[in-house]
Amino acid sequence: MNRSEQPFALYEKIKKSIVRDIESGTLNPDDKVLSENKLAKSFNASRMTANRALKELAEEGRIVRVQGVGTFVARPKPGAALLEIKSIAKEIADWGGVHSSQILVLKKEKITAKIAQKMNLKFDDKIFHSIIVHKDRNVPVQYSERFINPEVAPLYLSQDFKKITPSDYLLSVAPVQEAEHIIEAVTCNKEIQKLLKIKPDEPCLSLKRRTWSYDMVATYSIIISPGSRYKLVGKFIRG
């Protein structure tokens, strides 16, 4: 049979066909979907290809499969549309990700800061503080500032960040249980403008992030990207 003469893979076609039937009302909840064998015959495909289509639709929650019985259209759960979050979580995480070959650590010290307030610490507690400028082909593209609760990562200062990125190290010692992200548009102060080599009025995207671990604020970080774009692409699983 044909293989890749069409722009889309065959299993994608089968998936789309079934999804169309569900959304058009041709197939209603609890209705039986064609079996793998019948689908294969109908699309002139092999059973494995039909199997892949049905398996993926089941993972996406559109159908339910029961061994020995058949495949059925899933009932729409009460609850709003869910976004496929994997990609979004990934994007958010990547935003703060740095490669050791591209970073420039400016400060790494214990300081006393008002920022302690944001971390629910006393005003004159000591916290770790690091500033990193992320470069891409020698062009600065991201400024990040991190404040780390020493109670959560006491050995932060003695890490070799050529071997492990700060994100990775923190994750290894303090599993993130909760996170808060605040995205806003800002203009930067002169220091950051210099580091990022941008004009004074250039709008930047700021991502502030707090993470909690063991019921404590583990980190507070500020990430600033000039002219950067933050793209989230997601599919609604159910309309």
Place this chain on the structure above:
Amino acid sequence: MNRSEQPFALYEKIKKSIVRDIESGTLNPDDKVLSENKLAKSFNASRMTANRALKELAEEGRIVRVQGVGTFVARPKPGAALLEIKSIAKEIADWGGVHSSQILVLKKEKITAKIAQKMNLKFDDKIFHSIIVHKDRNVPVQYSERFINPEVAPLYLSQDFKKITPSDYLLSVAPVQEAEHIIEAVTCNKEIQKLLKIKPDEPCLSLKRRTWSYDMVATYSIIISPGSRYKLVGKFIRG
């Protein structure tokens, strides 16, 4: 070869073996994982079985696969975990939501626009276009511009947006199947500056959003908020 003499399926064994290597430190982030062929040989399995194991691990976010290059251990970012998205989807949706008591419709007409390109329409097709300024206690807080595919919502112009918000109406006639969000920091043109009563260099947050329905681009909207904050709060499901 053997098939199901063991309690677990072969592809599960391969998966578990790789996960074990990752968690024990035998395999570190960015390390190359054995190729499908080598895995197959090593486990006395066929390549398809190794393929299934790797494909599922990639879906779970533990490894990254690159066609033509190989398979690599994913970096243990918090993003490897899943964010509870419900709240985020809601926040994003609410961002474009307006209450009739607080809106000021400036335009609502069929126009011809280059924007049609973004919607995969021909250059001189007609599309609906509306501009809304969202006010809070008489202070403008949000500017939004919507382009609507008339094929998806032909009756858009005749709606009474005192009874139903544009978002709600569009959702009722065109179930959103896919959405793309681009967040960026911008400065506005003079027209928008006037409408929002802001200074020329005030950084604004821009959210561009495209939605698809029935394989067509249904809407393209631009939402601009000066000094606005966009807050996402979520729990990580897997630490």
Place this chain on the structure above:
DNA sequence: GGATACTACTTGTCTATACAAGTATAGATA
């Protein structure tokens, strides 16, 4: 009638093979 075996169907797993398509590298060529 009630338990058992058989049959027909379903999904689940696995194999062995094939070709398509993307990437990196080394070597030849201009």
Place this chain on the structure above:
DNA sequence: TATCTATACTTGTATAGACAAGTAGTATCC
């Protein structure tokens, strides 16, 4: 030096066939 090319590898898709295992209904035996 710079660019093309062959090739060796990778993952992606698809096939045709096989057996395992779960379910429901039917026929058979007691």
